[in-house]
Amino acid sequence: MKTRREFLKVAAIGAAALPAGAAAMRTASAAVPDGLPRLEESDPAAVALGYVHDVADVDTARFPRYEEGQLCSNCRLISGPAEDDWRPCSIFPGKLVANEGWCSAWVAKG
Numbered sequence: 001m002k003t004r005r006e007f008l009k010v011a012a013i014g015a016a017a018l019p020a021g022a023a024a025m026r027t028a029s030a031a032v033p034d035g036l037p038r039l040e041e042s043d044p045a046a047v048a049l050g051y052v053h054d055v056a057d058v059d060t061a062r063f064p065r066y067e068e069g070q071l072c073s074n075c076r077l078i079s080g081p082a083e084d085d086w087r088p089c090s091i092f093p094g095k096l097v098a099n100e101g102w103c104s105a106w107v108a109k110g
């Protein structure tokens, strides 16, 4: 369970990423007219939150709070159809994250 302080920290990082995400969305949307682009692991916001496409690649030394079973697909912040392999995430606006991915902003679904 995340503490209030952890939640506020994640919210601040997400808010800081919004302008960059919006700008990237405009650029990437032009390149991918049929949908949102996938979030790159090298994206600065992704790096800051330790996002990986495959949960097996989580840096557990850097993110010791990671627990087995945590996935983007069971995070409260993901949206879109569950059957889609790549879905929108409110932490990374304008990008799609992998159902099998993870980042340190993970929050259990209610």
Ligand code: SF4
Pocket (backbone or CB within 6 Å): 051, 071, 072, 073, 075, 076, 077, 078, 089, 090, 091, 092, 097, 101, 102, 103, 104, 105, 106, 107
């Ligand atoms: S763990 Fe949650 S907040 Fe992090 S990228 Fe996946 S869906 Fe988004």
